Amino acid sequence: EAIEKGGYEHFMLKEINEQPRSIADCMRGRLDAKNGRLVLGGLRDYMNKFQNAERIIITACGTSWHAGLVAEYLFEEFARIPVEVEYASEFRYRNPVVSEKDFVIAISQSGETADTLAAIELAKSKGATIFGVCNVVGSSIARATHAGSYTHAGPEIGVASTKAFTAQISVLTMMALKLGYQRGTLPESRYIQLLSELETIPGKVEKALKLNDQIEKIAAEYKDSRNFLYLGRGYNFPVALEGALKLKEISYIHAEGYPAAEMKHGPIALIDEEMPVVFIATKDSSYEKVVSNIQEVKARKGKIIAVVTEGDTSVRNLADHVIEIPATEEAFVPLLAVVPLQILSYHIAVMRGCNVDQPRNLAKSVTVE
């Protein structure tokens, strides 16, 4: 096992650190920005269906569902197709309205999640086309779908999903860009620009991993907190949900992820000097609004840990801690912003003496409903 961990203390830490490579592996042979090429083999025979779909329905559970939520923003922004993101466990029992005009994307690391599999069967019985985004080759979900693209992240052993999440987002990003380009909603020059930026992401993740020591110090300060709040907007809202899920599943600290603007509709009542609030406050279209949310938390004496874009000075003046990540396109920020949150939850869990790779009550894949 020590050899399998490749010198790391836990699989989770190894998998966090593998992300520059796993994201690059996921893009290898698919993305070639210099020549303006983006090829997803699995889509080839289904591109027509995909392009002409009236609606995209994304179904998944847990972290994979969070990747699906990021994809909702991606598909709507670049391809202008309406998207619904469904918890597989709800979708399967709701008698949902689904037809042959829908393109369903099922996302699963293991490819064995029982609820996701049942959601696929239901959508299939209603005539929809089902596309899988799985990590495990030959898994039940990969076999049950009409077509799919593997994430190629390599085996993920830690129960808390890390590198599979960023690989899922990488595949979904490529799908959204391809779809937008084919549908003509994403102009060629912009398409090429986005492809080039996407190619820089593994290098930028590498840079984000260097934040480890700084984040470890922050973890030491907050490891005994009883609650955490994670707030983000737009593309960073799913990142907030994912940050909270990572913390609760491995450290057993209660954590909630929320869209930052919803704070005033309830969670703001929780804020006092005992409450750490993690903001994802990168320089994007909602930056100013998130900064005012930070001010609201500061006024109530909450402790502020902010993930910001390199060089940011405004948030530095307000936050107790700032974690700087490299700048990128707004649509690609989740791939970078989630990394410090994975590292934060990892260190907090280790400091609390938790079994990071096999947290209590959890299984790597949930094959029962």
Ligand code: AGP
């Ligand atoms: C993630 O850290 C969790 N362990 C869990 O939410 C997981 O993402 C979920 O069970 C879905 O699994 P799947 O991707 O293998 O379908």
